[in-house]
Amino acid sequence: MRYGGNTPCVEVRCGAHTLIFDAGTGIRSLGNALVQTANTADFDIFLSHGHIDHMIGLPFFAPLFVKDQVVRVWAGSLQPAGGVREAVRKLMSFPFFPLQVDALHAEIEFHDFHAGEAINPRPGVILQTATLNHPGGAIG
Ligand SMILES: [Zn+2]
Incomplete structure (x- = not known):
């Protein structure tokens, strides 16, 4: 009720950088605003x-459809599924979605990492990752 009934998506502004944690249904309205x-x-x-x-x-994140936008998608728990690129490709494939990743206008980068790694997505931004307690595994 408090957050509008969306599934997980959290925006964090870090200086001039926009970091988005998870791509639940809330990312649609976030993308429209961005x-x-x-x-x-x-x-x-x-x-x-x-x-x-x-x-x-994720397939409803408006910046993905804007030329000259750059969207980097990161995950640390999808290697067993073939990596984050493959997971997104599966999500945006027949019969689940009418457009494939190749049809998006933005420049999209996919990055896999391992739990415990410190990743440096943007200049001056360092994230320390860790394994989360979640059925099937998760990394935050
Ligand atoms: Zn879950």
Whole structure:
């Protein structure tokens, strides 16, 4: 009720950088707001794990459909599924979705990492990752 009934998606502003944690249904309204108000053209999305409630909003993230936007998608728990690129490809494939990743206009980068790694998605931004206690595994 408090957050509008969306599945997980949290925006964190870190200086001029926009970091997005999980791509639940909330990322749709976030993406719509970002294309209208953000003064940046690149975004980092971190997927804690591949459960559908944490990924289902990704194909509806408006910056993916804007030329010259850069969207980096990061995950640390999807290597057993072939990596984050493969997980997103599966999400955006027949019969689940009408568009494939190749049809998106943004420049999309996919990055896999391992739990415990410190990752450096943007200059001056360092995230320390760790394994989360979640059925099937998750990394945050
Ligand atoms: Zn889950």
